[in-house]
Amino acid sequence: MxxxxxxxxxxxxxxxxxxxxxxxxxxxxxxxxxxxxxxxxxxxxxxxxxxxxxxxxxxxxxxxxxxxxxxxxxxxxxxxxxxxTPLEYARTRDPAHLKAAYLEWADPEAAREQMRRHIAHYQSLLKQWQERIDELEQGTNSMLAKRLKSTPRKDWDATIAFKRFTYEGLVSRAEAEIQWAERGLQLIDRLNS
Amino acid sequence: MxxxxxxxxxxxxxxxxxxxxxxxxxxxxxxxxxxxxxxxxxxxxxxxxxxxxxxxxxxxxxxxxxxxxxxxxxxxxxxxxxxxTPLEYARTRDPAHLKAAYLEWADPEAAREQMRRHIAHYQSLLKQWQERIDELEQGTNSMLAKRLKSTPRKDWDATIAFKRFTYEGLVSRAEAEIQWAERGLQLIDRLNS
DNA sequence: GAAAACATGTAACCGGTTACATGATTCT
DNA sequence: AGAATCATGTAACCGGTTACATGTTTTC
CATH class of the missing domain: 1.10.10.10 (Winged helix-like DNA-binding domain superfamily/Winged helix DNA-binding domain)
Known part of the structure; x- marks a missing residue:
């Protein structure tokens, strides 16, 4: 839904x-x-x-x-x-972490590629989410501008703050994923030396 | 698959x-x-x-x-x-963050409850994942013990290290989600004062 | 005149969820 | 004897993906 x-x-x-x-x-x-x-x-x-x-x-x-x-x-x-209504949380189903748990079955180069792609994927998301935060700061988001027009001025703060809060959460998630995969690359190097 | x-x-x-x-x-x-x-x-x-x-x-x-x-x-x-084979990343579909972006539509108490549940959900996952790391450290995981029996001793390091790496990633994700929701609670308080 | 954008669908399929259904074995 | 666990499925449904299909309008 x-x-x-x-x-x-x-x-x-x-x-x-x-x-x-x-x-x-x-x-x-x-x-x-x-x-x-x-x-x-x-x-x-x-x-x-x-x-x-x-x-x-x-x-x-x-x-x-x-x-x-x-x-x-x-x-x-x-x-x-x-x-x-409180959200029902779905059970964990995470292909990237499932694969990571068995990375010793992959060729080292494939394992590295996996990590590099994980980094690239979250860097791309990070960029998009960061751009949305910049838009919020500069007021250049047209959907938000339209929304604010039909919103009482006293509620503008909350409207903007929750969107910012959302994207900040996604940004820190992306940063954590990138750091994780970088540790993964180091681990692969260590195991193959 | x-x-x-x-x-x-x-x-x-x-x-x-x-x-x-x-x-x-x-x-x-x-x-x-x-x-x-x-x-x-x-x-x-x-x-x-x-x-x-x-x-x-x-x-x-x-x-x-x-x-x-x-x-x-x-x-x-x-x-x-x-x-x-490199993993195909699915497009973002994140109900918790989708809702967070429109939290100004929820009653403050419902918004707080949302955040509290987010915290409780990830705290429960955090506990489970942390337990798995403890098991890896203490060698009390029976699936892993069986796996190691059929694994050349030289590969034991990698087998354990990747599992640990996986759960550590999940642990830091859970920690980030908890921190995010705690910032959310503060934000709701600030907006309603 | 051609390409890009606007506009709206259908159909087959796939992975996953929930509910239903049944029966044997082991433990207490 | 009863409860918990072991054991194995089917069926209806739901949300989402991919491919197919078609036509109009606007822009260059």
Missing amino acids: SLRNALLSLLTVEPMTGYDLYKVFESSVGHVWHAPDSQIYPELKRMESEGLITGQDVQWGQRGKKRQYTITNEGIAEFKSWMN | SLRNALLSLLTVEPMTGYDLYKVFESSVGHVWHAPDSQIYPELKRMESEGLITGQDVQWGQRGKKRQYTITNEGIAEFKSWMN
Whole structure:
């Protein structure tokens, strides 16, 4: 149900089409939650049929049209209710650490490559997340700017602070993963010397 | 395919039944990779049909019997091949951080509860992972003891070191998550004062 | 005129979860 | 005798991935 609530959270800002939402998933929210268009369109239909959002056909060019979705009061209630419900944590399932536990079965060079990729992966995420923090600091995030327009000024602080808090958490996670893999590289070197 | 390889990794130690494997998933490996019995039994059947393992019916009591699986050479080759293949990283999908980004929508007390549960969740994992490290240090892990018996003494170091490395990574992750959620609690307090 | 972007889906598949179902053995 | 453990599955469902499919509009 997280996709559904990620969509609701975006629609609290302004009405959007499936494609608009897909684009936001590709950029901002996508750094916390990924969803392909093939998942977004059917989910929007379901949400409309359940009354969480309403769709309006909007003319687009001469012949084209697109469907713009607006969140309903039920949708807002649903989102708030999700936000107030404690999260169920899934059992651990971590391929990178599973493989790491048996790295003595890999060729040393493959083991090193594994660690290098782990570093590269989290460095790329680190960069993206750091960029989002920079955007928050400089006020250059357009989704946030739109959101603040419909937010009472007294709540601006909280709105920005929680996003910053989120990305800071992801940044420190990425940093920890990079450090871990670097220790892994040293370990592989030590074992093969 | 990680379940399959987790099963193969365990079967490199000794032949086991589905139930044996299920028990190991409930204890040791389960702290890195979780799998329910309803997933293990069918997967073992598939693996047998693909020649990665062979099953032998073993008498159990008077009337009962159980099926014990032995890894084949193809199974060992498959596992090594997986170990030498770089991991594909899945796109980010992180419910806890997704929710954190919109915590201004939650009631302050629900937000605090969220953070407290995050702390409790990772403290419980931290304890489990720390226990595994203690076991490695004291040599009281029976799966590892069995594994070492069939491992050349010169490779003992690597076998233990990679497991320790894995759990240390998980421990620092858990510590980072706890610190993050504690900052979250402080932030909620600050915003509501 | 062509390419890029906008727009919206369907279908097959895959891994994982939850619930259901059954029966034997061993321990106390 | 009863409880706990050992033992092995099936079935419905759910969320997500990948591939396929199509057409319009805007930009260069």
